[in-house]
Amino acid sequence: MKIFIAGHRGMVGSAIFRSLSKSQDHQIITATSTELDLRDQSAVNDFINKIKPEVIIDAAAKVGGIMANNTYPWQFLYDNVAIQTNLINAAHKNDVEKFIFLGSSCIYPKLAEQPLREDSLLTGPLEPTNEWYAIAKITGVKMCEALRKQYGRSYTSLMPTNLYGPGDNFDLETSHVLPAMIRKFHDAMVSGHSPVTLWGSGTPKREFLHVDDVASAVLHVLNGSMDHSLYNLGTGKDLSIKELAEMVQGITGHKGEIVWDSSKPDGTPRKLMDVSRLGNEGWTYSIELEEGISDTYDWFLENVENFKEVKITD
Template sequence: MTERKIYIAGHRGMVGSAVLQLLENKGYSNLITRSSDELDLRNQQAVDKFMREHQPDVVVLAAARVGGILANDRNPYPFLYENLMIESNVINAAHQCDVDQLVFLGSSCIYPKHADQPIKEEYLLTGSLEPTNQWYAIAKIAGIKLCEALNRQYNRNYVSLMPTNLYGPRDNFDLKTSHVVPAMIRKFYEAKVHGNEVVGLWGTGNPKREFLHVSDMAKAIVFSIEERIEGDLYNVGIGQDISIRELAYLIQKIVGHRGEIIWDTTKPDGTPRKLLDVSKIHSKGWEHECELEEGIRNTYGWYLENIDDLKEVKI
């Protein structure tokens, strides 16, 4: 098993790097990686050539154009186009080269904005999407359907894993493009070091979200490979959620910020609630291990250790 050749697309990202580290720790020695400078996954010819040359046994597709509400809202075209190109090129090249297994990483934003809670896999395409991130969601839905079509027509084992909101080491802490956990960590930290300044946060704080540490996501991906789980789509989460307001107080406590929090209710809340039903993947034998407070402390520690090396992302 550990000698199988595995290509990790997006190995420098938060999820891809966690998968790479976990595989190395488990003794896998035949791992293939390429940076975006070395291989542009939006280039079909380049991807086809790469796949033919290396002939991997397994592909982990963790590469994507990602960002928070602001980045999605301001950049609809690249979020739709680039993600469509990346996943189409990689999935098709894997199929053409007869790759045995593929794991496609999606997002819980694929589900309808007002889906019943907790969200089951069969709720996909049963309602309208959240407008602020519909571009990313549509691209991810297309990737799921590509894998599903190949499974149905060619009997592939191409599995789509839909994580809830992810966070952890190597997350994006740029306030213009980051998701809620790294954004809050940075805001509270910077306010703390500037004399416990007031922290402004978007929305009412009422929406509820579920959060999964990236180490658990990596374990779910490797689990799906090693156990050869079958099926088109699996939710991956912890089965519990928390309000954004409660999350803010938790991160504020961990960071040690003692100032005021002001909620800007002129800014959008996004989907009111997003809790995944994870019974399907639980039935296969996978469950999360890292609880939220432990995970945030881990992520904050990584942020402090790497703060001087973090770069801003232009949008």
Template sequence: MNKSDKIYVAGHRGMVGSAIVRRLQAEGYNNLVLRTSKELDLRNQQAVEDFFAAEKPDYVILAAARVGGIQANNVYRADFIYENLMIQNNVIHAAYLEKVKKLMFLGSSCIYPKLAPQPLKEDYLLTGLLEPTNEPYAIAKIAGIKMCDAYRAQYGCNFISVMPTNLYGPNDNYDLNNSHVLPALIRKIHEAKLKNDPAVVMWGTGSPRREFLHADDLADACFYLMQHYNEEGLVNIGTGEDVTIKDLALLIKDVVGYQGEIQHDLTKPDGTPRKLMDVSKLHSMGWKHKIELPEGVAKVYKEFAKAEAVAQ
């Protein structure tokens, strides 16, 4: 990519898209095409094709998606499969029509079978049944990977797919009803500290293990792969390291400076025991994460506490 190339980042206001925009701008890429969902409805095929025909971007990073936690995924099953399929079908096809030089499609670690061996290798895709609660979303993302590969095979398009692990960072969702575990724990523990609550209750035993990658590291990996990776299939993006949810809670407690205790609601489910990415493919290409979890959590907590103080 040259500094003068026109780059369209779809989903630039989300946690992933905004991190990618910051990374590109830091490298001097300022010819960015950005549209909010109000300005361009990616579910509308005609609108997307008109936009691509008018703007003619050289590169596309597809980070736009309908996303949510376990509750939202399970309740809005039709919305999740329909909207995600429409968004990616329209963008990928328009990129082909307008001869985009390269497109990157971002998926999610939930594409892997529920009972796949750990750590999750790229080869495990479609080797077993998916987690039922987010199956519609996962099927849409799998279709996106296969669509990129199909357009590469039939038309020679340089369309690549990357699958990030669990992410956290600026512009994360801290709503307790539909956020992911790390931001939810930050909010819970922060509020318990403010109220001087003696304890914070977390779901389950705290024994499941999860991997967490800062959004700025993801953006760095995406920038690296846009320059160095031009093959079919997909690339996992993660740290290759995981932590128990209990240890994550204790780390956040320490960062927040909360003195109370962590209690467990054992009537609530634990979820999948482990979800760790195998990142040997990415490491072999020469990229490794830079932000370790304690540093990353301290960074996001500082941003969160500042935003909360302003909102009061």
């Protein structure tokens, strides 16, 4: 099976690449951003027409945390809409058999009933701190749904909960909560266990999924015939940000004080996924959170001098 992985150098894409590369049944095709600008519609269509893949996995996106979304709304909206539109359109025009679109749980309304079900989509307002990214991903979900409905395409959207793992972004200006915590606690630990200041109250609850479990789910969809166009992807279990901080603190060995800055936003009060739809089709996660954070911290320590930083430009 000839498979094109878009975004193979990112945290999610690299996990999918590692997983699929273990099998000799697949021919994996990749392209760096210098080789193919996914925001260029003509270039993307020409590329897909040339390589003629049977499957496209879209793990390409501009991603970041609350600060990055608030600071760069245009880039988060435009770049993500352009990337996914070009890939989905090229897949359809070139008769690609399967398309797997990776999104985010932020597509669901801020105050949607917990746990978040797939049918909660577009039933209420989004969380303002990441609405630009969310609107882009909702567009991708609906494109895949429209092609499935009108043309019978086997195009599937997977909406993961908060992700983490090897290859994560540890830049404190643009990272998500878990890698930011790892970086902060590590830096404070090596500087004499100085206090660590974290945003908000610590009361919101979050769910986390290791990227290797995402790769496992992608493989499951790749090999199956899915009944729906949209699936949540997570563990079905969450914990408070305070509990997460204490877990990361223990794993990094930090002994100092944790200070909560309540002047900073908490974001969505809770984001727990209902994962029963994909569970009913035979998939479940396998990596528990403490094990996964320890694995991620080991990777961080191995790469602490050159870890990935996301630079957002105009």
